[in-house]
Amino acid sequence: AQMKPEDAIKFRQSGYTFMAWNMGKIKAQAVDGTTPFNKDQVAAAANAIAAVANSGMGALYLPGTDKGKGWKDTRVKPELFTDKEEVGKIAKNFVEQANKLQQVALAGDQAAIKTQFGEMGKACKACHDKFRIEE
Numbered sequence: 001a002q003m004k005p006e007d008a009i010k011f012r013q014s015g016y017t018f019m020a021w022n023m024g025k026i027k028a029q030a031v032d033g034t035t036p037f038n039k040d041q042v043a044a045a046a047n048a049i050a051a052v053a054n055s056g057m058g059a060l061y062l063p064g065t066d067k068g069k070g071w072k073d074t075r076v077k078p079e080l081f082t083d084k085e086e087v088g089k090i091a092k093n094f095v096e097q098a099n100k101l102q103q104v105a106l107a108g109d110q111a112a113i114k115t116q117f118g119e120m121g122k123a124c125k126a127c128h129d130k131f132r133i134e135e
């Protein structure tokens with residue numbers, strides 16, 4: 001049985017929201033320095049991001065889920081549902097970058113974490129630029 005479109009939208013939005021919370025902690029501690037660097041907290045955040053990134057969220061982009069039903073409309077462009085090759089490349093790269101961030105976060109070198117956080121951010125942005133409707 002296929003899940004309801006509004007459920008697919010809810011699950012994927014919650015995944016991005018949860019990753020954003022964890023990215024914010026890494027940014028504050030390892031990039032901006034607005035919060036003291038705590039190796040364990042940064043590693044926990046990177047583990048959470050990697051877990052979501054590896055969870056197979058592509059399965060939530062069901063046909064018809066470019067518009068919400070009962071949920072607020074999504075910002076996904078219709079091309080995401082047709083340009084599967086490009087979406088696949090971008091998604092694969094994001095997972096790789098999230099996995100690398102998990103590795104460097106576990107090692108705990110703040111400068112390396114900062115660099116890899118930037119690399120992962122580029123992977124986020126690649127999808128936003130191509131497939132997200134700007135507000």
Ligand code: ASC
Binds near residue numbers: 024120121125
């Ligand atoms: C975040 C977040 C994103 C990405 C993006 C990176 O923390 O919510 O969507 O990083 O800004 O370019």
